Amino acid sequence: MTRRQCTGEYKIKPIKKKVRELLGYPYPSRIPKGVFVEQWVGISTDEFHRAKDADVKYMRNRHPLIDLDWSRADCVRYLTSIGLADTPKSSCLGCPFHGNAQWRHIRDTSPQEWVDVVAFDAAIRQGNARANAAGNRLLGQAFLHRSRVPLGQAPIDHVTAAEWAARQEEFNDGTTTVEELEGGVADGCSPWACRGDVLLAQDDFGLAS
Numbered sequence: 312m313t314r315r316q317c318t319g320e321y322k323i324k325p326i327k328k329k330v331r332e333l334l335g336y337p338y339p340s341r342i343p344k345g346v347f348v349e350q351w352v353g354i355s356t357d358e359f360h361r362a363k364d365a366d367v368k369y370m371r372n373r374h375p376l377i378d379l380d381w382s383r384a385d386c387v388r389y390l391t392s393i394g395l396a397d398t399p400k401s402s403c404l405g406c407p408f409h410g411n412a413q414w415r416h417i418r419d420t421s422p423q424e425w426v427d428v429v430a431f432d433a434a435i436r437q438g439n440a441r442a443n444a445a446g447n448r449l450l451g452q453a454f455l456h457r458s459r460v461p462l463g464q465a466p467i468d469h470v471t472a473a474e475w476a477a478r479q480e481e482f483n484d485g486t487t488t489v490e491e492l493e494g495g496v497a498d499g500c501s502p503w504a505c506r507g508d509v510l511l512a513q514d515d516f517g518l519a520s
């Protein structure tokens with residue numbers, strides 16, 4: 312897995328920008344002390360460790376599911392009771408943490424989105440255009456699927472235990488389990504609880520201050 316900027320670039324920066332706009336203090340205005348938004352983040356009790364304070368004073372995080380003492384199972388029970396039992400984990404369409412089940416779901420239920428993710432996978436083969444231009448070229452090639460095969464041809468259909476054993480060598484990273492290959496990373500992803508624990512170390516819009 313290479314360094315990713317997805318959460319920082321595409322979620323946190325735009326949210327901070329919008330929050331500043333809503334507060335009436337767009338960057339680089341200084342936000343007065345005591346002016347803030349309250350932001351509700353849906354972290355359940357079984358992922359308590361992912362609940363964090365915001366990193367700026369103009370946003371205060373609240374975690375209503377934790378206040379309610381709701382676990383993931385409680386959420387599923389509630390969603391089922393209102394007819395939303397199939398609510399998926401939150402994630403971006405082209406997330407490299409998807410398992411085969413998520414890739415198949417996109418392919419089999421949303422052909423246009425499948426075309427998009429296959430094209431996106433092809434577009435990242437040589438890495439990040441900005442990093443390449445800055446001289447930090449990717450050594451090798453990038454792929455969305457763990458097999459390091461272009462997504463359109465990757466083995467995303469269900470694999471049996473025997474097939475998986477035969478493929479271990481092909482995957483050769485020594486860390487992927489058959490459960491992860493199928494179901495992807497267990498946690499959902501939100502701007503404030505990214506699957507990859509990506510931190511926005513540097514903010515070139517000054518939004519982190």
Ligand code: SF4
Nearest residue numbers: 317318402403406500
């Ligand atoms: S779901 Fe999270 S880790 Fe995956 S691409 Fe989106 S922001 Fe990145």
